[in-house]
Amino acid sequence: MNDPGRLTRRSLSPRLSVYRWQPAMIASLAHRVSGLILVLFVPLYLWILHGMTGSTDDFERMQQWLHSGLGRLSLWFVGVALFYHFCNGLRFLSIDAGWCESRMMMRLSARVVIAMAGVAALLLAVLLLG
Amino acid sequence: MKLIKEPGSARSGFRDWYLQRLSAVVLAVLLPLSFVVLILVYTGHLDQFGLLDIVDNFVSRLLHTILIIALIVHAYMGLKVMIEDYVPVIGWRVSLIGGMLVLMSGFGIWWLAIIWAWGG
């Protein structure tokens, strides 16, 4: 397949199937997914901000939308993605700064971050459904 | 190896990496605050006047401006890395990254215009 004389146009990253699933890897993948979710929701932030700072009617309409099913679901997705991306982002930053770099610490902190996000997801769901 | 390196040099890679971390630190401070304000509005603890009191002043506008710049730099660098990882064809890669840059800059300018146009 990798004939040296031929130009192969393939992705630089290996396929997912070559990895063994491990906490640190799941944490990295989830970081990517949460980052993508946060970007995709950016237009929504601007729209919400625009509505909330407009006329009183705009504000009321925004409130109604936020309390609708779709609004609550969006808040939940953004909230969980943000919380996870934030925690794991700080974890990545500290790893880049040279703290907690041992393999064991990286696995442990990955588990901690994932567990925290799980708890946050539940709490936010309770808040939004209540 | 030559092919892989074609557009962009190793030096600009480090700058991107660094900018993404710098913007991450700014976001880590400012973004949770914004989300808390949003939730307070949702729960009704903050009405529109309360919200305007918080956002409609010079310091808030300045912080908001910093937040948006950091957000866009961070999202741009992040998506760029992802496109470079998953899009192997150089032509597509360059167009996607370019399109993203245009879209995001437009968005950022629009957003800043809204913030600085608030009355008061």
Ligand code: HEM
């Ligand atoms: C809450 C504050 C935030 C922190 C502390 C943070 C931190 C980080 C860090 C350290 C990285 C680099 C990860 C790596 O090199 O693998 C990263 C990547 C990324 N971030 Fe954030 N971030 C934050 C907010 C955001 C927001 C609001 C967005 C979306 C608008 C976002 C989108 C992304 C994307 C798309 C990536 C690239 C993911 C990848 O390459 O796998 N981040 N973030």
